[in-house]
Amino acid sequence: MDMTHQKRASLAAAALGAVTALAVALIADWGPVAARVPEATVQVHELGIEIMERSMLIFETAGVTILTAMIAATAIAIRRGR
């Protein structure tokens, strides 16, 4: 049983998207590459600082959004007593 539709158009769109992304990846000049990254413990510490200081509002907004989505998904999914 074929569970696909508009296969050719989808393939064309997917190929176009992938080729465009590949072209950008290969053609663009990405500049110098960092040779090494901070240690794992430093990364965790710095990420914590980033989340709790500079990106605090984003993090809080994401939390409230997740809560809203959980409530909405539960409300949609529960069986309605009719």
Add this chain to the structure above:
Amino acid sequence: MPTLIVALVVGAVLFGIGLYGALSQTNLVMIMMGVELMLGAAMVNLVAFWRFLHPEVYAGQMFVLIVMTVMALEMAVGFGIASGRFRARGSVEMEEARELKG
């Protein structure tokens, strides 16, 4: 540089596969899988950019966390809709959901 390119190529291929899945599949769950693949490709690219271009700026990792949040939200709401529709119509085939067309 080659390692950055490898990650970007993997991201591009993943994005293409996801786009094909999102456009061609008729099952709602499979469509969501396609969208998840596209978001996964974005995450691969973001992590690669952070690791190879700006490892000292942690906003890149923050962006990855936000994308992960979007993935979770999409799955939660999508599966809620899928289970509601399956209960109402007995199917999550989007070919049969003509009434959702704008």
